[in-house]
Amino acid sequence: MYLKSLTVFNFKCLKGKHDFSFSFPDKSKTGLNILIGENNTGKSTLFEAISFLRDGIPSGKNITDLKNNSVPNEQMYVEIILTGDIKSLLTAFSDPKRFEEYIYMEDDSECLKVCRFSDEQTLKVGDKEYKISPKEICIWDPKFKNYANPSGISGAFTRIFEIDFIWADTNPDDIANFGSTKVCGKLLSKVTKNFIESPKWLEFEKIHKQTFQEGPDSLSAKLVDVEEKVQKIVSSQFSDIKIKFDFRLPESDSFFKNTKISIDDGCQTVMEEKGSGLQRAMALALLQVYALDLIKHPDNDKLEKPFFLFIDEPELCLHPKAQFTLLSALKNIAKDKQIFFTTHSPYMFKEISIFDAGLFGFLNDGGKIETSKIDPNIFKPQFKEPTWNQINYYLYKLDSTGFHDEIYSNIEENYGNAETYIYSRTNQKVSYIEKDKTGNPKPAINISLSTYVRHQIHHSDNLFNPRFTERQLHDSIVELLSLI
Numbered sequence: 001m002y003l004k005s006l007t008v009f010n011f012k013c014l015k016g017k018h019d020f021s022f023s024f025p026d027k028s029k030t031g032l033n034i035l036i037g038e039n040n041t042g043k044s045t046l047f048e049a050i051s052f053l054r055d056g057i058p059s060g061k062n063i064t065d066l067k068n069n070s071v072p073n074e075q076m077y078v079e080i081i082l083t084g085d086i087k088s089l090l091t092a093f094s095d096p097k098r099f100e101e102y103i104y105m106e107d108d109s110e111c112l113k114v115c116r117f118s119d120e121q122t123l124k125v126g127d128k129e130y131k132i133s134p135k136e137i138c139i140w141d142p143k144f145k146n147y148a149n150p151s152g153i154s155g156a157f158t159r160i161f162e163i164d165f166i167w168a169d170t171n172p173d174d175i176a177n178f179g180s181t182k183v184c185g186k187l188l189s190k191v192t193k194n195f196i197e198s199p200k201w202l203e204f205e206k207i208h209k210q211t212f213q214e215g216p217d218s219l220s221a222k223l224v225d226v227e228e229k230v231q232k233i234v235s236s237q238f239s240d241i242k243i244k245f246d247f248r249l250p251e252s253d254s255f256f257k258n259t260k261i262s263i264d265d266g267c268q269t270v271m272e273e274k275g276s277g278l279q280r281a282m283a284l285a286l287l288q289v290y291a292l293d294l295i296k297h298p299d300n301d302k303l304e305k306p307f308f309l310f311i312d313e314p315e316l317c318l319h320p321k322a323q324f325t326l327l328s329a330l331k332n333i334a335k336d337k338q339i340f341f342t343t344h345s346p347y348m349f350k351e352i353s354i355f356d357a358g359l360f361g362f363l364n365d366g367g368k369i370e371t372s373k374i375d376p377n378i379f380k381p382q383f384k385e386p387t388w389n390q391i392n393y394y395l396y397k398l399d400s401t402g403f404h405d406e407i408y409s410n411i412e413e414n415y416g417n418a419e420t421y422i423y424s425r426t427n428q429k430v431s432y433i434e435k436d437k438t439g440n441p442k443p444a445i446n447i448s449l450s451t452y453v454r455h456q457i458h459h460s461d462n463l464f465n466p467r468f469t470e471r472q473l474h475d476s477i478v479e480l481l482s483l484i
Contacts, residue, residue, distance in 0.1 A: 001084035001161065001306045002026060002338055004111065010068040010076040010118075011049045013042045018371045020046070023358030024338055026084065026109070030356050031334035034349075035342040036395055037362030042369045043342040047165055047310045053078040053116045054163055056135055063118050063134050076118035082161075084306075086110040092303045094159045098152065104142035113140035114157060115147055123147050161306040162295050166284060168312040196252050205249055212247035219247060276317035281326070284311070288333070309333075311341040315348060323347040346391040359395075399474045401457045407480040408454050414484070422448045426479055433464040450476040 002024035009017050025031045035043040048066075057063055067076045086103055087110060090096040103110050115138045123130045125141050130149035132138055137154040138147040195201055212219045223245050231243050261271040261282065271282055288309070297303035314330070315323045327348055330339055334357075341348075359374035378394045386394075389403035412418035423429075428449035434442045441464045447455075453468045453476045468476075 001082050001086055001089050002031070003308060004081045004083040006046070006050065006081075007077075007079040008046065008049045009078075010071055010074055011052070011078060012045045012066060012068060013040070013369050014045055014049070014371070015068045015070060015368065018369075020360060020371070021358075021373065022338065022340075023356070024083075025334070025336050030331060031336070031338040032330065032357035033338065033340045033360070034357050035340070035360050035362060036344075036374075038364060039344075041362035041364045042371070043362050044167070044312050047167075047312065047340070047342075049078045050080070050163070050308075050310065051165065053080060053114070053137070054158060056116070067118060075121075077115055079113065079115040081106075082112045082114075083107075083109045086112050089160055089305070092297055092300075093305055094156045095152075098150070098156050099139075101143070102139045102141060102148075104140075114138065115140070123149065161308065163308045163310070165310045166280075166312060166314070168316060170280075170283065170312075208247075208249050220245060277319065277322060280314075280317055281322070284314070307337060309337070309339050311339070313343060314341050315343055315345040320347045344396075346388055346396070349386070349391045349395060361395075393477070399470065399477055401453075401473070404450075404453060404473065404477055404480070405457065407477065407484065408450065410484055411480065419447065419451045422450050422480070422483065425483060426450070428475065428479060433462075435462055435464065448479075450480050452476075 003022055004024065005022060006020045007017065008014050008020075022033050023030060035046060037043055051058070052066060057066065063076075064072065068074075083106070086099075087096060090099050099112065103112055105111065116134065116136075117132060117138065118134055120131065120133045123132060123138065123146060125144045125146050125148040128148070130138075130147075132147075132149045135154075136149055137157050138149045139153050139157070140146075141148045210218065215221065227243055227245060231241065234241055234243070262268060263271055263274055263278065263282070265274070265278070271279060274282075292307075295305040295307045297305075314326055318326060323345060324347065330341070333339055359378075361372050361374050363370045363372075374395070387402075387406060389400050389406055392398040392400060393403045408418055411421060415421045426448050429446045430449050430452045431444045432447045432452050432455065433444050436442050449472060452465075453473055455462070456465065456468050
C-alpha cells in the first residue's frame with residue numbers, strides 16, 4: 001500500500017487548497033518524493049500536515065496553532081488517498097469488515113480515502129448523521145460520495161501503516177537514547193523480553209544474590225553494622241523497629257540507562273563525540289531498524305505493514321561524498337517503499353535517475369505559498385546528465401554565468417556561429433565596444449544581449465563596456481533557452 005495523493009487546505013502557511021500526487025513503486029521506478037524550495041515556503045509544513053492527519057493535534061498544541069492565521073475562522077483539513085493491496089493489508093493488521101464498504105477502485109487499484117477536519121461539524125451520509133471533531137478521522141463513503149465517521153474507524157486506520165519523521169532540528173540523542181520511551185530503548189526492551197528467561201539471565205540472578213544478599217562476603221553482610229546503628233538510633237527516638245538494606249535485582253531496562261553506542265571510524269569513541277553528520281546518519285539508520293521491526297506481523301514474519309519515512313533536509317552536516325552515499329541508500333530503500341524528503345542541496349539531484357522521483361516545488365510569491373509538481377523531464381534532451389549549473393537553474397531558480405556558458409556553447413555546437421544565429425533571432429540588441437590590438441576602443445557595434453553577456457564573461461579585462469546586470473543575465477538565459 002502506498003500514499004497516492006495528499007490534499008492540504010488552510011493548514012498553517014499553506015493557505016487555500018494544495019494538491020500533491022506522489023510517486024510510488026507500483027507506478028514509477030522509485031518511491032522517492034522530493035520537496036524543494038526556499039526556506040519558509042511550507043516544505044516541512046507538509047510533513048506536519050501528514051502527521052496531523054494520522055495522529056491528530058500534537059501534544060502541547062491546539063487546533064488554532066495549525067490553521068492558517070490569515071483565515072482562522074475557515075475550515076482546515078488534510079486528506080490522503082491510499083492505494084494498493086488494501087484488503088489483504090486490512091486482513092493482516094486491522095479489521096477488514098470495518099473498512100469493506102469504503103474501499104473503492106481507481107486506476108485498477110484498491111483505494112481508501114481519509115480526512116481529518118479542524119472544526120466540529122455534522123456529516124450526513126445516506127440516512128445517517130455523523131458528528132466529527134479534530135480528534136477523529138473521517139473515511140470517504142464511495143456510495144454516498146461523502147465522508148463518514150463510523151465508530152472506531154480512527155484506531156483501526158492507524159493500525160494499517162507506520163510513519164516516522166526526522167526533522168531538521170531532531171537531536172540524534174533523542175533517537176540513540178536508551179530510555180524506555182526512545183527508539184533504542186524500545187528496540188532493546190523487545191530483545192530483553194526473551195533474554196530475561198534465558199540461562200544466562202538466570203545465572204546473573206544467582207550471582208547477584210551472592211554478591212549483594214547472601215553469604216558472609218555479600219554487600220548485605222558488610223552493612224550489618226550500619227543497619228544496627230541506624231536501628232538503635234531510630235528505636236530510641238521513635239519506636240522499636242528492625243531495618244535491613246534489601247538489594248533487589250533491578251528491572252532489566254534499568255541497565256540501559258548508561259548504555260552508549262561506540263563507533264570506530266579509525267578512532268573509537270562514543271556516538272555523541274562524533275561529528276554531526278555521522279550522528280545524524282546513525283540516527284537515520286537506527287530509525288530504519290526500529291521501523292523494520294515495528295512493521296512486522298506478530299505471527300508471520302513474511303507480512304509487513306507499509307512504512308512511510310519523512311526526512312527534513314537529510315543532507316544536513318554531510319560532506320558532498322556522504323550525500324551521494326545517502327542518496328544511493330535512499331534510492332535503494334525506495335525500490336519498494338515510499339520516502340519523502342526536503343532538500344536544499346544540488347548534490348541530491350546529481351544522478352539523472354533521480355528524476356524518476358516525484359519532484360515538488362514550493363515558492364513564496366509575495367507572501368502567498370505556491371506549490372507545484374515539477375516535470376521530471378525538466379532538463380532539455382540536449383543536456384543529457386544535468387550539470388550543477390543546470391540543477392541550480394531549473395530546481396533552485398539560480399541564474400549563473402556557468403549555465404549561460406553551457407547554453408551558449410550548446411547553440412554553437414548545434415547551429416554553427418552562435419553570435420550570428422542568436423543575433424538573427426532576437427530583438428534584444430545592445431551596443432558593444434571591442435578593443436583593437438593596441439588596446440584602444442573600436443567603434444561601437446550592435447550585438448545580441450546574449451553575446452554581450454558572453455563577451456563580458458570571457459573578456460572581463462575589456463572595461464569599455466559596463467558589466468551586465470543580474471536582470472540582463474536572467475533575460476539572456478531565458479532567451480538562449482528559447483532558441484534551443
